[in-house]
Amino acid sequence: MTPLPAAAPIIRYGRLLTVLGLLGMAVVYLLALRYTPVEARQGMAQKIFYVHAPAAWGALIAFVLVGVASILYLWLHDPRLDLFAEASAEVGLAFSAVMLTTGPIWGKPIWGTWWTWDARLTLTLFLFLLFLGYLTLRAAVREPVERARFSAVLGIMALVLVPFIHLSVYLFRTLHPQPILLKPSRPSLPPQMLRTLLTSMGVYTLLYLGFVTLRYGIGLRRAARLREVDDA
Amino acid sequence: MPEAIRSALAIAGKDLRLEFRTRTALLSAFVFAVLTLLVFNFSRDQSLISTTDLAPSALWITVAFGAVVAMNRAFIIEREQGAFDALLLAPVPRGAIYWGKFLANLAFVGLVEALTLPLFVLFFNVPLGRALPGLLATLVLATIGFVAVGTILSAMVVRTRFAELMLPVLILPFMVPPLIGAVQVTARLLGGRPLTEVLGWLRLLVTYDVVFVTLCTLAFTAVVDE
Numbered sequence: 001m002t003p004l005p006a007a008a009p010i011i012r013y014g015r016l017l018t019v020l021g022l023l024g025m026a027v028v029y030l031l032a033l034r035y036t037p038v039e040a041r042q043g044m045a046q047k048i049f050y051v052h053a054p055a056a057w058g059a060l061i062a063f064v065l066v067g068v069a070s071i072l073y074l075w076l077h078d079p080r081l082d083l084f085a086e087a088s089a090e091v092g093l094a095f096s097a098v099m100l101t102t103g104p105i106w107g108k109p110i111w112g113t114w115w116t117w118d119a120r121l122t123l124t125l126f127l128f129l130l131f132l133g134y135l136t137l138r139a140a141v142r143e144p145v146e147r148a149r150f151s152a153v154l155g156i157m158a159l160v161l162v163p164f165i166h167l168s169v170y171l172f173r174t175l176h177p178q179p180i181l182l183k184p185s186r187p188s189l190p191p192q193m194l195r196t197l198l199t200s201m202g203v204y205t206l207l208y209l210g211f212v213t214l215r216y217g218i219g220l221r222r223a224a225r226l227r228e229v230d231d232a
Numbered sequence: 233m234p235e236a237i238r239s240a241l242a243i244a245g246k247d248l249r250l251e252f253r254t255r256t257a258l259l260s261a262f263v264f265a266v267l268t269l270l271v272f273n274f275s276r277d278q279s280l281i282s283t284t285d286l287a288p289s290a291l292w293i294t295v296a297f298g299a300v301v302a303m304n305r306a307f308i309i310e311r312e313q314g315a316f317d318a319l320l321l322a323p324v325p326r327g328a329i330y331w332g333k334f335l336a337n338l339a340f341v342g343l344v345e346a347l348t349l350p351l352f353v354l355f356f357n358v359p360l361g362r363a364l365p366g367l368l369a370t371l372v373l374a375t376i377g378f379v380a381v382g383t384i385l386s387a388m389v390v391r392t393r394f395a396e397l398m399l400p401v402l403i404l405p406f407m408v409p410p411l412i413g414a415v416q417v418t419a420r421l422l423g424g425r426p427l428t429e430v431l432g433w434l435r436l437l438v439t440y441d442v443v444f445v446t447l448c449t450l451a452f453t454a455v456v457d458e
Binding site: 074123126129130132133136137140141146149150152153154156157158160161164165167168171 | 381384385388389391392393394398401402404405406408409412413416432433436439440443444447448451454455457
């Protein structure tokens with residue numbers, strides 16, 4: 001059996017990153033409320049964008065890394081990759097929950113409705129449900145190696161599903177604001193807004209790292225204890 | 233690889249023979265599909281929503297639910313007396329086992345669809361006419377896609393607790409792209425629009441099929457190998 005690294009230093013490191021990330025969040029809130037101009041048509045409601053878009057970004061990183069870790073697991077059979085995928089999926093679930101709650105809060109004043117069956121919204125909801133399904137499958141398999149194999153297969157399949165989800169977004173009519181950062185022409189945001197958004201994305205990336213490291217450490221500790229029980 | 237194809241066909245043949253001897257699963261999946269269609273008919277205000285508006289979604293939700301119910305059986309029948317372990321011990325490539333199960337599921341779900349389609353036309357008074365070839369093509373393309381995914385997922389969930397509940401939870405997100413495509417195509421075809429208008433969606437269905445059949449064939453080894 002592959003020896004697992006010690007959990008305690010990883011948990012400590014994860015805690016440190018998380019605290020830094022949370023401090024960064026405070027800075028983002030300050031920047032969003034004090035530094036950025038109030039958007040002319042949407043007013044204060046637009047401020048939620050600095051949380052919503054970075055949360056979506058965090059969920060996306062989490063999702064892609066679950067897929068990458070799954071591919072690597074099937075190749076290398078290293079239990080650490082499986083523990084990382086589990087951590088990343090849980091954090092992704094949390095981030096997509098943030099994305100799915102901040103969206104409607106913005107949608108109510110701007111679109112006049114909490115929820116619309118717009119393609120991107122619907123499919124984001126399915127992203128959330130994929131994370132949930134992935135974690136449900138993990139919970140339903142008891143044997144660790146079998147759980148790792150099954151969830152790796154599901155993780156890869158979900159990763160492949162996402163481009164199809166993306167494609168359907170373009171084929172389906174959509175209400176959602178079009179991407180303003182990653183588009184061929186220059187980003188169409190005033191510099192203060194852009195800087196705040198980028199800061200927030202950096203902070204969310206840091207938070208992702210913090211949460212995942214922490215959760216990975218906890219997973220390691222649990223796996224080590226289970227092995228002790230098995231040996232005893 | 234004619235040897236692998238022969239093995240796959242043998243496994244599929246075994247599953248279908250087993251099914252036709254009892255016909256329980258086929259019958260219950262069909263009755264379930266009919267009931268879903270009936271429920272749809274009562275789920276709307278007839279003076280507000282016309283049958284033609286409801287028809288595409290009624291057809292596809294019935295097909296999707298019917299398929300989920302039907303696909304669970306592929307690996308559940310292997311659970312008894314360690315039958316699946318025996319299948320794994322046979323000198324047959326893993327991919328052939330997957331294809332055997334995939335083809336049997338495809339035949340099974342296809343049969344349920346073939347039985348449901350006339351009833352759908354009857355209940356919803358759908359003017360099929362020139363839409364039939366396009367509709368059949370859509371049925372085939374969409375079914376291949378989600379049966380490919382359903383076969384590998386059912387191989388996993390059968391080893392878990394709550395297998396019957398797990399499959400719908402896992403497979404429905406994967407059914408979404410083919411279902412969106414199929415409903416769009418069906419609505420346009422039943423509305424008398426030409427096939428050229430839905431080529432984009434058909435292309436999406438074909439791509440989905442190719443990608444997922446390939447991926448699932450490759451990934452199946454990881455599911456069954458200890």
